[in-house]
Amino acid sequence: MWRVITAPFRLLWAAIDGVRRVLANLLLLLVLLLVAAAWWLGREPTMPERGALVIAPVGRLVEAATPPSPADLIRGGTGVAEVVLDDVIQAIRRARSDTRITALVIAPERLGPAPVSKLAAIRDEIAAFRAAGKPVYAHAGRYDQAQYYLASAADEVFMAPDGYALVQGLAAYTTFYKRALDNLGVKVHVFRAGKYKSFVEPYTREGMSPENREMTQGLIDSVWANIKADIASVRDISESVIDGYVIDYRGRLAAAGGDPAVMAQQAGLVDRLMDDNAWETFLAEKAGRDAAGNLRLVGMDAYLSGTRDWLPQDGPGVAVVTLQGAIVDGDGPPGTVGGDPVAALLRDIRNDERIRAVVLRIDSPGGSAFAAEQIRVAVKALSEAGKPVVASMSSVAASGGYWIATGADEIWAQPMTLTGSIGVFGLFPDVSEPMNRLGLDVDGVSTAPLAGTMDPRRPLSDDARDALQLSVEHTYTQFVKRVAEAREMSIASADALAQGRVWTGAEAKARGLVDSLGGLDQAVAAAANLAGVSNYHRVDALDALPLRLRLLNKLLPEIDGRAQGTAGAWLARFEAQAGLLLNWNDPANLYAHCLCEPL
Incomplete structure (x- = not known):
């Protein structure tokens, strides 16, 4: 009888014990995987x-x-494929003086969006490598403009017989939403200071203003002139040849029998x-093969890992703080510059006696004022x-990005940086109008005229409009005033350079x-x-990733390196713009943001 009474409890305990054993084994497996991953990632590469x-x-x-989100990691690795500019520069710089490295090979075919200023920085390092007497070779099945601009820094450029070099000049086109918003009955109230401040134009106009x-x-004329000069100089051709290539592409292609590879070679x-x-x-002729018959080549990541002890560790520290992405209030999601964590990081650096100077590496179009x-x-x-x-400007350091830079003792930029937009x-x-069309009414009470005014369901009052302006x-x-004080110029002079330009x-x-x-590097030396x-x-100086992201990153090291077609690139751009709007959280709804994508 007792066994009958206790049977359900014994079954329950057996089930609980079974689950416990499974969870314990899973935990043990996870620990073993982490140990194996740490060993695999930390092993010395073969050089x-x-x-x-x-x-x-x-x-x-x-x-x-960009720190990945857990969803990115679970879906397929570390999210969007990225390559860090400084990694590329440091690898080429170390290889320049490394007697084991006899040549440099540039294979840019899977390079994604790449601002010209960043590519120009790599080209400068390639030029120094060549000046050391070491050859540089570039090869790809085909080149888009950014990929070719990088490859053209090499001594010799090779391409597949069925490839193409799509050098086409620069363009800047924006989608304007005014007619769509009008059709929907959505009003967008705009308040701005600066006649060149063009960020609001997509919501208020059907095309670009004359000033914009x-x-x-x-x-784009200035940046394109730099690109042409750089390509022409290394390739030993005239800029007029490049002009003819991009302006009369159809005619040149017809003259080459419709073969874009022959056209590029001609x-x-x-x-x-x-x-x-x-x-x-x-x-094989240039680099040779090892005893196993493999080409004597070493990849960038393996090379950086194998030469990490080359980094100087002596003397006081110069901290480099990278500010990349839109500037947002509070913490901000990955890929943005959150006001709270950045300010906290800078306070920690201020109290760190090991740090004697700081470089702010700014790559931001601005955001929350x-x-x-x-x-x-x-x-x-x-x-x-x-x-x-010292503020060091990357591809874009405009509007709110420039605002931050005014706090620095010196400001450095690259020739093709986009900045200003003050x-x-x-x-x-x-x-309120589309809600009215749908038969949705809003009613309520308040204690003052401005209470509840910032409610998009209700028309904006004249008082609120005036207050916002x-x-x-x-x-x-x-x-x-910040600009005038930092740059030691009059208010009038600063205002003349401002106006959102x-x-x-x-x-x-x-x-x-x-x-x-x-x-x-020059900014670090200046600091x-x-x-x-x-x-x-x-x-x-970097904010540490949360533990859960570090664990997932170790267990799921793959990245999504799929190439994007034209439609995919456009959709990704649209998604990024939508994400930017969702991140707008300035407590006063005031923004110092530039409508200037890096060229």
Whole structure:
């Protein structure tokens, strides 16, 4: 009888014990996987005694890798494929003086979106490698413009016989939403200060304003002139040849019998046409094979891992803080510059006696005016604590990005950086009309005229409209004052350079908005010089990933390196723009953001 009574409890205990055993075994398996992954990732790579370094970037070129979300990792690895600019530069720089590395191979076919200023920085490093007497070879089945711009820095450029070099010039086109919003009955109230502040135009116009058209045309003409000059110089062809190639593409293609590979070779853009077999034979002649018959090649990641002890560790530290993405209030999601964590990080650096100077590497079109000022104040506190700060501008450091830079002791930019855009705007949607069409009514009570005003379901009152415009004008005045004080110029002079206008780094330098032209390494050296130290080492100051992301990242190291077609690239761009709007969270709805994608 007792066994009958206790039978259900014994079954329940057996089930619980079984689950316990399964969970314990799974936990043990997870630990073993982590140990194995740590050993695998931490092992020393095999380095050939002599061979060629291969730079084969996969994905978009960025200043800092975007921390993946758990969903990204579970879906298929670390999310969007990215390659860090400084990794490429450091690999080429170390290889220049490494006697084991006899040549450099550029394989850019899987390189994704890559701003011209970042590619120009890599080209400069390739030029230094060539100047050391070591050859550089580039090969791809086909080239888009960014890939070719990188490849054209090589001594010889090769392409597949059925490939193409799609060099086509620069363009800047924007989608305008006004007619769609009008058809839906959605009103977008716009408040701005700065006649060139074009970010609001897609919501208020059906096309570019004359001021925006003039400014944008000037920017792309200036950057394209730099690209042409760079290609023509290394390829030893005239710029008129490149002009003919991009302007009369159809005619040149017809003259080549419809063969784009022959057309590129005739124009002098490529030296020889080689299929994969011929390319392998060429590499075997230049780099050689090991005893097993493998080509003597080493990839960038393996090379960086094998030479990590080359990094200097002596002397005081110069911290590099990378600010990449839109500036947002609070913490912000991965890929953005959150005002709270950045300010906290800068405070920690201020209190760290090992750090003597700081470089802010800015790659941001701006965003929340409140967060930009929060970070600027933290930057200024560093300088006032005796730790000089240098702002180093990457592809874009505009609007809120420039606002942050005004807190630094010096500002450095690259010639093709997009900067400036000193202006402010506010946007407020009004969906009361479409709700009315649907028969949706809004009613309620308040204690004051402005209470409940910032509700998109209700029309914006005149008082609220006036208050928002006054706030925008006040914030713009504060922005201009920051610029005038930082650049030691009059308010009138700063205002003349402001008005939301975007400048290239070279133009900004000529107008006093930037101190010097140069890359990250020059900015680090400048910061060390301001701190009065000569024997220093660089410290990359990064926020640590949460533990759950670090574990998933170890267990799922694959990346999504699929190439995007034209439609995929457009959809990705649209998704990024939608994500940007979702991240807008300035407490006063005031933004210092530039409508300037890196060229």
